[in-house]
Amino acid sequence: MGLIQRRIESAGISTVSISILRRVTEKVKPPRALFLRWPFGHPLGEPGNLAQQFTVLHDALQFLYTSSPGEVLDLPYPWRRYEYSMPASWNLRPTSIESEPKAQ
Amino acid sequence: MNNSFRQRITVLFARAFTRWPTLGRLWSKVAPIKVSADIPWIPMLKSLSDSSVCLITTGGLHMKADVPFNVDDPQGDPTFRLIPSTATQGELKITHNYYDHADADRDFNIIFPLERMRELKAAGVLYGVTPTHYSFMGHIDGPHVARLEDEILPVLLERIRSEQPDFVFLTPS
Numbered sequence: 001m002g003l004i005q006r007r008i009e010s011a012g013i014s015t016v017s018i019s020i021l022r023r024v025t026e027k028v029k030p031p032r033a034l035f036l037r038w039p040f041g042h043p044l045g046e047p048g049n050l051a052q053q054f055t056v057l058h059d060a061l062q063f064l065y066t067s068s069p070g071e072v073l074d075l076p077y078p079w080r081r082y083e084y085s086m087p088a089s090w091n092l093r094p095t096s097i098e099s100e101p102k103a104q
Numbered sequence: 105m106n107n108s109f110r111q112r113i114t115v116l117f118a119r120a121f122t123r124w125p126t127l128g129r130l131w132s133k134v135a136p137i138k139v140s141a142d143i144p145w146i147p148m149l150k151s152l153s154d155s156s157v158c159l160i161t162t163g164g165l166h167m168k169a170d171v172p173f174n175v176d177d178p179q180g181d182p183t184f185r186l187i188p189s190t191a192t193q194g195e196l197k198i199t200h201n202y203y204d205h206a207d208a209d210r211d212f213n214i215i216f217p218l219e220r221m222r223e224l225k226a227a228g229v230l231y232g233v234t235p236t237h238y239s240f241m242g243h244i245d246g247p248h249v250a251r252l253e254d255e256i257l258p259v260l261l262e263r264i265r266s267e268q269p270d271f272v273f274l275t276p277s
Contacts, residue, residue, distance in 0.1 A: 001162045001242060001276050004257065008160075008272050009144035011261045017274035020125075023132040029140040030274075040122045040203040041163070043275045044220075047211030053220055061152055064271055070143040090229040093151030 002028030016064050018043040018056070025072055032067040034060050038079050051084035052077075058087035065094055122204035148271060155270035156232035159187075162242030163208060163215035163277035164200025167191065172199035173241040180244035182252040184260060187237045191218060202243045203277050215277050234267040242277065 002025060005015045009031045019025040019033040020040060036043065036056070045052035056075070063073055077084075121128045148155070164173050166185040174181040187196070196212050198205045208215045218237060224230040238260060244252060264272065 001160075001240075001274055003253070004160060004162075004240070004260070005272075005274050006140065006144050007253075007257050007261065008264065009146055011265065012146055013264065013269060014146045014148045014271040015274060016271065018276060020276055021128060021132040023129070024135065024137055027137045027139045029143050031143055031145050037125070039125050040128060041205050041208055041277050042214050043277070044214045044217055047207050047214055050220075053213055053217060057217055057220055057224070060273065064148045064152075069145040090152065090224070090227075093153075094147070094149055 002030040002033075005030040005033075014064060016060050016067075018060065019072060022072060022074075029070050031069060032063055032071060032073075034063055034073045034075050036075050036077065049084065051086050054087055055084050058090065061090075062092050065092055117202075119204045121202075150270050152230055153228060154231050156234055156268070157221055157230060158234040158264055158267065158269035158272045159216060159218060159221065159237040160239070160272060160274045161216040161277065162240045163203075163205065163275065164198050164241045165196055165208075165212060165216050165239040166199060167195055168197045169195070172197070175199060175201045175241075177248075179246040179248050181241045182244045182248040182256055183240075184256065185239045186263075187216070187218070187239055189218065189222070189233045189235050189237065191237075193219075200241055200277065205277070208277070215275055217273075217275070221273075231270075234264075234269045236263065236267060238264075 005017050009015045016032045017030055019035045020038060020043060022035045025033050044056045059075055170185050193212060198208055213219050221233050225233050
């Protein structure tokens with residue numbers, strides 16, 4: 001999958017991915033990846049757990065703006081026994097853009 | 105060894121790998137993976153509320169009406185399937201023997217967060233979701249790797265570009 005990601009970024013489009021095998025990701029070197037030490041087949045968590053799925057999505061989308069080239073971010077969430085809440089803010093933007101109102 | 109026997113063995117391994125991720129991590133230590141030198145890099149310049157996403161999964165997901173992935177080829181299936189942004193749980197199916205997808209069968213969002221992205225768009229968090237998304241099976245080997253790189257990815261890139269996403273989100277299985 002890292003190969004596909006690298007090709008898309010090389011074609012001029014920003015990419016971010018979830019990794020479930022850190023060692024493979026470290027070798028393939030995709031531009032941005034977030035590592036979760038979770039079972040295969042569950043990159044966003046458990047079925048129906050919206051708070052968990054949105055938490056991973058939020059962290060991934062935020063990482064689009066905060067990552068440096070080739071960075072693999074370790075997410076802190078254990079597979080079981082963790083209480084998720086919905087992300088508080090989705091106001092994600094490049095640091096160079098201040099939060100001025102959008103031109104209409 | 106006939107194909108159905110080999111498939112049963114593959115499914116058993118897949119269940120073991122899913123249940124005990126340590127097995128997968130042990131494999132990843134010895135897997136013959138080429139180490140890349142450079143890192144392609146395109147910074148995200150737009151805010152999320154001005155950006156559109158395209159999704160890609162390697163979880164073997166496809167529309168039920170579409171041709172399933174070829175799980176009989178021991179070197180995998182390098183082709184991809186199109187998934188429209190309007191796809192619903194009932195229209196999708198997973199054909200993949202290399203991981204236990206019982207949970208993803210119940211909620212495809214855990215490998216392909218299309219509904220979650222649609223919800224973010226509806227909430228104004230995200231500007232858009234491209235009309236088309238893509239699914240692979242992953243786990244390709246032998247001559248299929250070159251076929252993927254030389255024949256299939258150029259077609260994929262052309263299709264992705266035509267719908268102008270601001271970023272692509274990729275999920276493994």
